[in-house]
Amino acid sequence: xxxxxxxxxxLIKTRGQQVTLRCxxxxxxxxxxxxxxxxxxxxxxxxxYYREEENGRGNFPPRFSGLQFPNYSxxxxxxxxxxxxxxxxxxxxxLDASGGYNEQFFGPGTRLTVL
Amino acid sequence: xxxxxxxxxxMSVQEAETVTLSCTYDTSENNYYLFWYKQPPSRQMILVIxxxxxxxxxxTENRFSVNFQKAAKSFSLKISDSQLGDTxxxxxxxxxxxxxxxxxxxxxxxxxxx
Numbered sequence: 001x002x003x004x005x006x007x008x009x010x011l012i013k014t015r016g017q018q019v020t021l022r023c024x025x026x027x028x029x030x031x032x033x034x035x036x037x038x039x040x041x042x043x044x045x046x047x048x049y050y051r052e053e054e055n056g057r058g059n060f061p062p063r064f065s066g067l068q069f070p071n072y073s074x075x076x077x078x079x080x081x082x083x084x085x086x087x088x089x090x091x092x093x094x095l096d097a098s099g100g101y102n103e104q105f106f107g108p109g110t111r112l113t114v115l
Numbered sequence: 116x117x118x119x120x121x122x123x124x125x126m127s128v129q130e131a132e133t134v135t136l137s138c139t140y141d142t143s144e145n146n147y148y149l150f151w152y153k154q155p156p157s158r159q160m161i162l163v164i165x166x167x168x169x170x171x172x173x174x175t176e177n178r179f180s181v182n183f184q185k186a187a188k189s190f191s192l193k194i195s196d197s198q199l200g201d202t203x204x205x206x207x208x209x210x211x212x213x214x215x216x217x218x219x220x221x222x223x224x225x226x227x228x229x
Contacts, residue, residue, distance in 0.1 A: 033215070042119075042206050042219030043160075056215045090160065101148050101167070101210075104217070106160035 002027050004093050004107035012113045013081050021076045021110045025093030031055070032074040033104060034066060037088040049074055050096070078112075086114045117142045119209050121220035128197045129228050135182075136192045136223045138207030146212035149183065149190045154222075155203040163205070166190065168212075197227045 005024045013019050025032050031050045035043035045058035049068035063079040072093070078085055088111050092104040118141045128134035140149070151163040166174045166183050173181050178198075182191045194201055207220040 031215075033217075035219075040221070042208075042221050043217075045216050045218070048215045050215075058216065088158065092160075101165070101212075103162055103165075108157070108159045 004091060004105050006089075006091055006107040006110050008110060009108070010111045010113075012115065014115050015081055015083060017081050018077065018079045019081060019112060021078075021089050021091075021112070022073065023076070023091035023093075023107055024073045025091075026105050029093035029095055029105070030072050031094045031096055031102075032068060032072065033092045033094070034074070034076045035090040035092065036060070036085075037090055037109070038084075039087070043090055046076070081114045083114050086112060088112075117144075117209060117211070117218050119207050119218050119220035121207055121223050123223045124221070125224045125226070127226040127228055128194075130197055130199060132197055133193060133195045134197055134225065136194075136205050136207075136225065138190045138192070138220060140188050140190065140207070140209050142188070142209065142211065144211045148210045148212065149181075150208040150210070150217075151179070151181070151190075151192045152206045152208060152219075153201075153203045154206065155200075160206070164192065194225075199227050199229060201225060202227045 033048040034046040037043045047057040048055045052068045068074045088109045090109045092106045094102040094104040147168045149166045154160045164176045178195045204222045209218045
């Protein structure tokens with residue numbers, strides 16, 4: 001069973017640029033959630049994708065967008081990068097998004113630095 | 116608004132000793148789940164233990180146990196026989212039943228000393 005993987009590991013961008021982060025979900029999982037973890041903080045929920053549709057969103061502006069593909073892998077896109085976007089971006093996959101309890105498994109994260 | 120508060124930014128414990136990490140939360144919901152996650156220095160977050168709010172019995176997973184006080188909205192984690200590998204950030208998290216959104220606290224950095 002393959003775990004959750006994310007790429008790239010680290011990324012450096014400048015203000016105003018756009019970035020795409022990638023996540024491969026664990027085998028058999030159809031739901032992917034994205035989190036932003038600023039330094040010294042807990043993860044903040046960005047959004048969740050379930051069967052290629054956005055299933056819910058946290059308090060993040062529209063310049064944060066995503067996609068989920070038929071194989072359930074996912075992308076997080078951030079446009080017009082700001083300095084405050086510097087953070088560790090985590091994705092987590094789970095079996096479904098029914099709202100009950102399904103354990104989510106986290107990837108190692110992508111460290112984004114915006115200069 | 117639902118919130119999760121961890122009031123201990125850092126803690127340390129001697130190897131083989133017991134340590135308790137605190138967490139309080141605020142919600143008006145009655146059906147929810149509570150979690151403790153561990154994030155070692157390598158960054159991959161893993162689930163340590165979970166508790167369903169409707170269960171009165173405190174959850175236990177080997178050396179890890181919780182003290183769930185629903186009325187007080189308190190959910191502490193006890194680590195017994197601490198090991199060097201327990202050194203990590205520990206996050207308390209909350210999820211309402213029927214929703215997809217996890218809410219995390221700010222974390223407690225635990226250092227186990229040899």
